[in-house]
Amino acid sequence: MRRRRPAPPPPLPQRDGVDPVRVRLPAGGQGATVREHLVQRLSTTPGAVDRMFTEGRIVGVDGHPLAPDTPYEPGLHLWFHRDLPEEVPVPFPLEIVHRDDHILVVDKPHFLATTPRGSHITQTALTRLRHELGIPELGAAHRLDRLTAGLVLFIVRPKERGAYQTLFRDRLVRKEYEAVAPYDPALALPRTVRSRIVKERGVLTAEEVEGEPNAETLVDIAAHRADGPARYRLVPGTGQTHQLRVHMNALGLPILGDPLYPEVTPPVPAGDFRRPLQLLARRLEFTDPVTGVEHRFVSRRELAAWTSYDDWAAAAQ
8 A cells, every 4th residue: 555645845934823725636636727626626716716826825846836727737736825714813811831842731711712723713822822932833732622711732843743642542641621510419429421422514513322432521519609500520531522511411510601502502793702611621631752751730710600600690691
């Protein structure tokens, strides 16, 4: 079995922390020219592609602009910077918890995506950090949901990225979350919740289905108030999408501020940051695969619905 050769390095630099887009022309692709292929592949108007060619923004492996009538050649690599969507700035800082020659650990705020995806490109932790710290090769070891706050691990050196990502794949990272949700005195805790969770592409919510469990969460109560919610300690044994939110909802304890569980609510206006999901990645522990150091990081953030529940409740009005 022939192994595909690695892609050549990008001839374009990052722009404000955002990598250029790389396109490899596949065998059997549509179009007789590079322009015709891009019009079909990018699902955009011919005018938008023509403008990129006119401005010299589509380049080949040598960094020189390609002409729109460049013949289609399977295996050809080309690069360009996309037109970025308008994004509402997330007005909360990224707090650096730890930094050395190998890793960077940050305390991510609510509403900020971890890495570029979909309509979130510049307003992501990775893009901000690359730009603000001047580390263009910075990469993420894992991802935290955009609506979840807390600890995220980034890798400074690309050649070491695999070693750190393997920790998460092999479940060698000890993670602990904190959530604020309703209090149910009749629910016996702690307990371990196991179920099979499936999330279909293009569907907002995940669901529990019959079958072999693929998701496991230890749920315990840390504290509660007689006239308000409780604070829970969540320890995931697996990493399914929306796992903690699904398991808490299944217990009848939907996390406060969750726009998807127990039901999908209308989206809030862009720039409304008043009621974040009350879920926080509190602790991150692992043995560094490069240095052998035992790391233990703790978020300094607090969940608003716990520290000031009356203000939190008032924001819903």
